[in-house]
Amino acid sequence: MKTMEENKDLQTPAAAEPQKPADAAAPAAKPAAADKPAAAAKPAAARPQPKPEVPGENEIKPRLVELSALHDEMKRMRDEEKMDFLELITGVDWGEEGLGCVYNLWSTETGRREYVKAVCADRDAAFIPTVSDLWTIADIYEREVFDFYGIRFLGHKDMRRVFLREDWVGYPMRKDDKPEEQNPLNMENEVLSDTTVEYNRDADGRITETEHVVFAPDDYMVNIGPQHPSTHGVLHFRVALEGERIKKMDPKLGYIHRGIEKLNESYTYPQTLALTDRMDYLGAMQSRHALCMAIEKAASIEVSDRVQVVRTIMDELQRIDSHILFFSCLCQDMGATTAFLYGFRDREKVLDIFEETCGGRLILNYNMIGGLAADIHPNFQKRVKEFIPYMRKNLKEYYDIFINNVIARNRLIGVGRLSLEQVVSGGCTGPSGRASGWHNDVRKRQPYAAYGKVDFKEIVRTEGDSYARLLCRMDEIEQSLSIIEQLIDNIPEGPFQTKTKPIIKVPAGTYYSCVEGSRGEFGVYLESKGDKSPYRLHYRSTGLPLVWIMDTACRGELIADMMAINGTLDYVVPDIDR
Amino acid sequence: MAIRTKRPKIKNIPYEEFKDNETYEKLVAELNANGVNVVVKTLDDLFDWGRSNSLWPLTFATSCCGIEFMAVCAARYDIARFGFEVTRNSPRQADVILVNGTITHKMAPVLKRLYDQMADPKYVVAIGGCAVAGGPFTKSYHVVKGVDKIIPVDVYVPGCPPRPESFLYGMMQLQRIVKAENFFGTTNRKQKDPQTLSESLESIREVVDKQQEA
Amino acid sequence: MLDLASWTSAIHTWLLGLVPEWAAILLECVVVALLIITLYAVFAIVLIYMERKVCAFFQCRIGPNRVGKWGLLQVFSDVFKMLQKEIINMRKSDMFLHDLAPFLVVTASMLTFACLPWNKGGHIIDFNVGLFFMVAVSSIGVVGILLAGLGSNSKYPMIGSMRAGAQLISYEISIGITMLTIVALSGTMQISEIVQQQADNGWNIIRGHVPAVIAFLIYLIAGNAECNRGPFDLPEGESELTAGYHTEYSGMHFGFFYLAEYLNLFIAAGIATTLFLGGWAPLHIAGLDGFNAVMDAVPGAVWFIGKTFFVIFLLMWERWTFPRLRIDHILSLEWKYLMPISLINLLLMALVVVFGLGINV
Incomplete structure (x- = not known):
């Protein structure tokens, strides 16, 4: 209801009152009265030109x-x-x-x-x-x-x-x-052809x-995928084996290529948001955050501090959710079925929090251009505060049942080792890259939302093997909990949605924004010709480099190690194929 | 021979509380159009009871709905209560394929092949908007607009992704369909595959002939 | 204590009075075979139900509870389903080997099953090299698994069966040596005799103390590996090889593998019970005569099955806790650790026997 009213407010002055037409582009600075003249001055100056002069900061x-x-x-x-x-x-x-x-x-x-x-x-x-x-x-x-x-x-x-x-x-x-x-x-x-040009x-x-020649006729080929329990979706690896050792690997993608980028070119900006959640469904909040941020910065829409903080909390909750699922799936791949269910038990708690505020469990549709779809639920803070100690306690169980288990250690330590040069050249961002000693956390290097205000550690390890990747993510859960802890009591008051024009147009230009997704840097490349839909919208997939490094990581390892390696690299296939 | 209308009982949910009973009754009438053989009626019911309570799903997921399917298998929703938890990775051993997620043009032949690899009697449940009708990607150039374009679907579960409760409800609807079928005479001879050696040789010969012509 | 031997001989004499000897023996064989098959099916159903419930218990779930009271009829519905499922014949597969394989696996486990001592006098196969026979017939199962991989003409089953071959043959060594340890203690290979000694002198695990306990632990590990169960379930290692050697099997052919897997679990636990935990021998505590008398009143079959299910529970616990091992780790575990330890253990047991250090109750 509130949003509708706001939109009505917005439409009337835009149509009838020529004094403040580009209100949408200005911040809704209700609490800070001092800002108002400045905010009003900006669009007034921009008035005569059809496009505002202020360039998007991205x-x-x-x-x-x-x-x-x-x-x-x-x-x-x-x-x-x-x-x-x-x-x-x-x-x-x-x-x-x-x-x-x-x-x-x-x-x-x-x-x-x-x-x-x-x-x-x-x-x-x-x-x-x-x-x-x-x-x-x-x-x-x-x-x-x-x-x-x-x-x-x-x-x-x-x-x-x-x-x-x-x-x-x-x-x-x-x-x-x-x-x-x-x-x-x-x-x-x-x-599938065996030769290339x-x-x-x-x-x-x-x-x-x-x-x-990619594969010689006398190679012993095994097709892993497209329908295989441990490729985490429909991914196809053509693997040449020597005994049980992997000689070469050729990933085939696109089994879930849904043409999202092409669809986006015919959608309006608010419509494009809907598809981001369905790419990396374990980083739904973060992907959508990135796109909203790209559009907001490009169109100079300012969002309130409240929104920034809530977005940060939501991103971190999503990260916890994703890392728990990572742990569960890794355990499932390694045959520890019970640990898999332990992970899901805790994940349901995060989903409960999401469900109350966003209405969805997996596809959340929460971030909007200029703010959020709805304000946080009255229970939100209480629930989150209950969740933090609960998760800290249960995280220890993960160590007991799987991470410190001797079988798991034997299977993970030293397996699929990636060097720093390899991950940098291969563009493996996120925990998979940080496990090899690469400081690549976008939250630290280029703070966005409320990350500049909180105190947290960038988890970096140097071993670069599967075990380091696992530990990296487990430590990140703790860091995320601490970020949430710092913010949950300090959510500033303010509107959850900035007034925007009914039709959002991004000034002509090229823009790039990125966030730290659950499994790496998620970037949005946006090219606009000033229309209501993007000319080109391209996402930097977090998983694509991870799949591509598989060949490097798996060569010479056993076929059973492949499950450990792709489990710890942790990619989501719809995000790769888009 | 009197036509017997089957009214299967699903534990804890009365018949009237199921949605869309009209479609279901039409289906039952269709399945029982030829009447039921009285001699095998009891055996028939016994097999249907067994089949409906032991629908082993194939682990097949292409996107988001797959994660919800994992949640259904996990502790809170526990699909094991119905006896469906024995998810098989090999299509040969599965009874029902839950199409979790979008099917693209590249995936379509693979899905068809998986379906062909399953042993009869087999069922298909289309889960989520994408599998039902293409979902949010229906305008895309690379998405199949509903899996029923490729393989016959028994139950549709809408949602994006459906809640775990809808999964369970969909599976219960499938149980009702299975219970309405007459095993002997219909389900056990749905289609004839080349079974004997001479038959399979025949079909191989046909393929070879076609190739030679081409 | 109930002795079935007198019953069986009474039935035999009665039959001899009615029909000639060959007919009597034939009749007895048929009855015994039917008995084994029935028991086999019953135990498989009980075990599958138990596995699903125990697994649910470990995973904070409920497990089957909709089909019948507490889901008791769940496995029956699975059986009816399996019975009418289509059996797929594939082109280019070796049809004969492919169809033979599940029967070999089932035959092997049935023959081993027949060796178990159910009660005093309740043996089906019992002769002076009983243990030897048991080890020999249980190895036929490996052939079945290898043929399954070979006959399917498919790559995953092939890799799965190769793994199974390497794994089963390796672990058979440990099993053989631990069995030898007990043979050294008992001085006989006849299964009924081994159990009778335990009934008279106390369970082997107490009689043989340190070496017997070590042998028991090694047997539990190796026995689990012999059944292809987690954490040693590599041959069917689901995440890598879809369903391993039985990927291409459907319907009742797959059902045979499924049955055999659970029965092998029962057999492994049954052998552990026979060798270490006294078979059908009741629990006796020296000095407590009243207690011992009560224990004696419980039939031997109940003791045997009870102890076996206890061991099965231990094995299931192991399965649902640990992650899966890798093939080279499995083999190094056997060849570098279990086999040398069990060899030394055999020597230790020999010393115990020679110097009479065993504890006889």
């Missing part, structure tokens, strides 16, 4: 680099400017301008961010030099771009489709592609093709 201005110089420039940035973390490659269809990619780079040393843009004007034969020899994660990012935009990367060793069927026609993310018409439902089993440009400027 706006990025990618630097255009010539295609011929791209590889050298990227190499220089990596080596000389210490841009060692390739955060994201986003394929974009700029229409007339051509097809291209935006590269997000982040230096783990200095914390500096760089954005590079590469455009290829020829839509029919789009070729861009690869950077997959500089960062291993570029391997999958470039294949993704190839799959959806048809851009071929020169020098990339493996230009096969990875999300869509190998016999798929067209490139669905191109603005002029009609995927439904060209690709009716095909019930034939997909034939590498494209190169020779001295004369012609494109050459080189064939590579």
Whole structure:
């Protein structure tokens, strides 16, 4: 009811009173009266132009680099400017301008961010030099771009489709592609090729093709997935075995590719929110937080402190929920069924808290642009305060039943070891990367919401094996509890929803925002042309790098270790496939 | 021979409290259109009782609903009370496939194959909006708009994701359907697979012939 | 104490009066076979129900409670379901081996089952190398499992059965040596004789004290591994190999594997009872004559089954607590720890016997 009234309030002045039209963009600074003139002044100044002058604070201005110089420039940035973390490659269809990619780079040393843009004007034969020899994660990012935009990367060793069927026609993310018409439902089993093609440009400027063999005919192949109990969803690993040891592994994705990014291009901004929860359903709050934050910052919508604090608490509760489920699933994979149920017992308590405030158990739909869907439930604080000591007590049981068990230790310690270089180059953020000694917590490096105000530790370990990844998450549960403890009694008063325009438009530009999701950095790349729906909305999936590092982590390990490794890397498949 | 209307009893829920009894009665009438063989009636009931109380699900989940399915198996909702907790990972040993989550174009042939691999009598429960009709992704280019486009569905459980209680209710509805079936004469000969050696050789020959023509 | 031997001989004499000897023996064989099959089925059903309830108990759940009172009829409905499930024949599988495998597994466990001493005089198979026979027939099961993997022409069952082969053959060594330890103590391989000695002189686990306790513990570990049960359930290791060697089996063929798994559990526990816990021998405490008389009034079969179920409970506890081991850990556990320990233990037992250090009640 309240929201509706507010909207009515909002519509009337916007239509009738030209004095404060862009109220939506200004903060609803009801408690702080002093702010009001300033807030009113801002939109007044912006009045004459159709677009406000104030740039979104998360706006990025990618630097255009010539295609011929791209590889050298990227190499220089990596080596000389210490841009060692390739955060994201986003394929974009700029229409007339051509097809291209935006590269997000982040230096783990200095914390500096760089954005590079590469455009290829020829839509029919789009070729861009690869950077997959500089960062291993570029391997999958470039294949993704190839799959959806048809851009071929020169020098990339493996230009096969990875999300869509190998016999798929067209490139669905191109603005002029009609995927439904060209690709009716095909019930034939997909034939997977064992060879791949590498494209190169020779001295004369012609494109050459080189064939590579992925699996030789005499490899002993085992298909793990798409329907397999321990791939945590529909993921397909083609594994070449030598006895029980893994020789090579080729992940096939896309069994739950739902075309969310394409759908978003036809949805209005509030509509796009609904789909974020369904990607990483164990990080529903955080993903939605990231998208809301990206839109709010881009459209200069300020949110109240209350919202920031509630969002922080919710994010942390979600993290606890996710880490408990991680523990449960790992135990299930390792055959400790009882521990699995212990985890679920405690997870239900978190879900109870969510359910009271949000109405949902798994898909929460709580964050909205400019605030929250509803205020917190009157019981919320009481319930959370009950939960904190309960969880601390039960966390000890996890150690008793599984973590300190000698069998579990033997199976996890030293298994699937990843070095610091490997995780940085492979872009494995989150606890999986921190277990190898990489300080990558977005909450610390780039505090958002209320994280700047709370005191917590970034859990970093150096072993890099499966056991370290498990312990990392267990310690993070404790840190999350402590964050919640600090905030739960200090939720400031204020509105839970800032007044926004009925139709939210983001000023033209490119924006990037990220949050620390349950399993890594979740980023939102937003490109707007000033319409009510995004021109391109791309998510930095938290799980994609984790799946891609599987091959590195599993080589030479036993097939039983694969379950331990993918259990501890902890990815969610719908988030990978989007 | 009089047509016997089956009115299965589900423990603790009276018949009237089930939703959509009209559809159910239509289904029962359809299943019993040919009447029931009096000789095997009791045996029939016995088998149906056994089958309905021992529906082992295949562990199959593509997305969010799968997590709720895990919650159903866990302590608070405890699907074991109904005897459904023996989740089988091998489709050969499962009785019912719970389609938890979105089915995409790439997954569709795999799901069909899984369904074909299951041993008769087998059932399908479509769980969640995505499996029922495509859910929030119904406009997508890569999503199957409802699993009933690929495989026959017995029970639909709406929700996004459905609450664990809906899972249980859906399973109870499936129990009612199983109890309404006549095992002898219908369920046990739903379709004929190549069973004997000569039959399977025949079918292989057909496939080979087709390939050679192509 | 109830002695079944007099009953059986009375029945035999009565039959001899009616029909010629060959017919009498044939008739007895048929009756005994029917008896074994019935017992086999009954125990399987009881065990499956028990497993589901015990597992629920460990996991803070309720377990089956809707079918019949307390879910007692749950397993019956499973059996009816299983009986009418389709049996799938796959193209390109070795049909003969594929269909033979479950029968081999069931036969092996039934033969072993027949060796158990139910009561005084209540043996079905009993002769001077009884233990030897028992170990021999129980090994047929491995062949069944290997054939299941081979005949399915599928990769997961193949890996599963290879693991099973390696695991079962390894652990049979420990089982054999622990059995030898008891044979050394008893001086006989005849099962009825081993139990009779325990009834007279006290249970082996007390008579043989330290070495017997060590042997008992090793037997519990190795016995669990022999049954392919958690934490040694690698051959069917669900998270890796879907359902292991029986992935491709459906209907009653799978049902046979399922039955055999539970019966093997009963057999492993039954052997532990026979060898260490006195078989059907009642609990006697020296000096308490009244107590001993009351204990004697309880039939031997009740004692045997009671003790067996106690051991089964221990094994289930183990199963529902520990995570699964890895194949190389399993093999190193056997070859590096259990086997050397049990060999030394055998030596220890020999010393105990030679120097007469055993405790005889």
